[in-house]
Amino acid sequence: MKAYLTIFLSLFLAVILSGCGKAEKDPVENETAISPDQFTDRFLAGDFEALYNQTSDDFQDMVTLESFIELGEGFNADVEGFELVSEMPIDHVTEYQWISERGDKGIRSYFLEDHTIEGMQLMPLSVFPESDEKYTENIYQMPINEEWYTFWGGTNELVNYHYAHENQRYAYDLLIVEAGNSFDGDSEDNESYFAFGKEVLAPLEGVVVSTENSIPDNTPLVETNAEEPLGNHVIIEHKNNEYSVIAHLQENSLQVSEGDSVAAGDVVGLAGNSGNSSEPHIHFHVADGEDWENATSIRINFKNGEEPVRGETTTGF
Structure with a gap:
């Protein structure tokens, strides 16, 4: 199902932050890695640099830390919390999706088993x-x-x-x-x-x-x-x-x-x-x-x- 990752990331008219290749950097240290169940709390807390450091080389080649911080801060405006609505394995990654309490913003993220983040979407929702x-x-x-x-x-x-x-x-x-x-x-x-x-x-x-x-x-x-x-x-x-x-x-x-x-x-x-x-x-x-x-x-x-x-x-x- 690897092809889905490429195909469906291209379908959304949204802020798309994607890095779909295998991570080339050293695996994330498990004891310090931000796990999927911690992801949105850390995102809302503004721990953008820590999250960015957990992304793959492909992701970082496409998105700078400065851009990631700017996008994250803007996306967090008026959001009090996110709820996990879907978890799905796709080939070598697991897709997690969260929706804001008002239902108007969503985050989709792709984690490797070692918690490397290979792709992310920040989506305004209808x-x-x-x-x-x-x-x-x-x-x-x-x-x-x-x-x-x-x-x-x-x-x-x-x-x-x-x-x-x-x-x-x-x-x-x-x-x-x-x-x-x-x-x-x-x-x-x-x-x-x-x-x-x-x-x-x-x-x-x-x-x-x-x-x-x-x-x-x-x-x-x-x-x-x-x-x-x-x-x-x-x-x-x-x-x-x-x-x-x-x-x-x-x-x-x-x-x-x-x-x-x-x-x-x-x-x-x-x-x-x-x-x-x-x-x-x-x-x-x-x-x-x-x-x-x-x-x-x-x-x-x-x-x-x-x-x-x-x-x-x-x-x-």
Whole structure:
């Protein structure tokens, strides 16, 4: 999953402080290192030089101490505390994410096992409390029948990059992870990915109103198809004017057509890597209209009452 570190650091329009290569300096002395559970307290206390000295050579090549102090002091303004919202291993690092008490600022940091800090982001966050409080009238299940991993999901941009966009705000991106990796073998072969070819299910009974089945799957980590962002997909109309959007399915894998009635748990297709996707996974959200690009995403009311966030596993049927 090393590629994620590079790919997803590039997606945010924020103050990005990143150094993603292996640390070249001597390992941080464990007895003096600032641990992840101490990080935000020390950051708020202004211990910027100590934190900076714990960063990798790559980080320090990109950001000077003076710049780091200036950015940190500005970012700390009006912040009383941070709360840890996500912890996730990615290849050789562990990603930690904290959000401010008002929900308007976030920190993402990447730690090596010896506590060397390889990357950091200081992010202003969008806040949408009104839509956060509105859930779907229908009760859904995740469109899966195995344990999957939540790569993006939640109600802030730290854990869910979709959140800034009204038409996908409460979307989930799901993949399968084993031993910290989403694939085994050639990273540029879709067949190497644990999610590829897995069954994707209807999350609730309804009528299929839109499908696409003929878009080729992308080469993982090499190409995406931004011109056809959903790729192969199924959109299902449910009661109460709610629509499930399930995207990035495998080419020619759909088992339903427009006009079909489906029951909850029916197989609609197989997980793929089509559309605006860098590796095999499922995109799932619920909207208030069939025209997903101009519709509004609705926070999903799940049958089991769970709301998985980035780094957590989830199940459906």
